[in-house]
Amino acid sequence: MKLQAVLFDLDGVITDTAEYHYLAWKQMADHIEIDIDREFNETLKGISRMESLERILIHGKRERDFSGEQREALAKEKNDHYVSLLTHLSPENTYPGILELLEQLNQVHIPVVLTSASKNAPQILKSLELEDKFQYIVNPDGITGKPAPDIFLKGAQAVSADPKYCIGIEDAQAGIEAIKAAGMYAVGIGEERLLSIAGADIVYDSTAKLDLYSLINAASLAS
Numbered sequence: 001m002k003l004q005a006v007l008f009d010l011d012g013v014i015t016d017t018a019e020y021h022y023l024a025w026k027q028m029a030d031h032i033e034i035d036i037d038r039e040f041n042e043t044l045k046g047i048s049r050m051e052s053l054e055r056i057l058i059h060g061k062r063e064r065d066f067s068g069e070q071r072e073a074l075a076k077e078k079n080d081h082y083v084s085l086l087t088h089l090s091p092e093n094t095y096p097g098i099l100e101l102l103e104q105l106n107q108v109h110i111p112v113v114l115t116s117a118s119k120n121a122p123q124i125l126k127s128l129e130l131e132d133k134f135q136y137i138v139n140p141d142g143i144t145g146k147p148a149p150d151i152f153l154k155g156a157q158a159v160s161a162d163p164k165y166c167i168g169i170e171d172a173q174a175g176i177e178a179i180k181a182a183g184m185y186a187v188g189i190g191e192e193r194l195l196s197i198a199g200a201d202i203v204y205d206s207t208a209k210l211d212l213y214s215l216i217n218a219a220s221l222a223s
Helices: 018-031 038-044 049-059 068-088 098-107 121-128 150-158 173-181 192-198 212-222
Strands: 005-008 112-114 166-170 185-189 202-204
Touching: 005 150, 018 038, 018 049, 018 068, 038 049, 049 068, 068 121, 098 112, 098 212, 112 150, 150 166, 150 173, 166 173, 173 185, 173 192, 185 192, 185 212, 192 202
Parallel strands: 005 112, 005 166, 166 185, 185 202
Antiparallel strands: none
């Protein structure tokens, strides 16, 4: 496989802001008298802010109680709290092995793309001091969310890469499905059973096990 680009999800792959998302959604949900827990929060991984809100409203059987304008206000309430929590992020919050993998990719001039549904991705990369490691950050505005392949296809197009010569790295089932729908090699981070069901070509239980050359070899054997 002649690798042309590697596309990364953010939460659960580069760092973990899932707890911050949970705390912010929990506060918002409590405000409108909907109870959510960490297990429910897992179902919000990899999807957009407005879709996450819709799932919470459906969960609380309140999907008919809010206008579009009120939904926007609720999403803003959540995001404002989430952004305030991001001030706690620092380079020490980068997952093991990620910086080394990014540096390997940069050294051999393989484009690195961020394909996160988070609109706060640029701020998070800046807090982690990783912004200079990425050649392109896909803006999720106006892009159909995962499991649709659009965000990965947009990322590949931005760096003139053929999707079939790209590797996508994700921790969520919706993300893996999106990578495969884009025609890319899918690397999962997390629980093998769940991510394999979604179509992951290979799964690592830790980012510490990621290595550029082992990824290329695995992708070559699968192609």
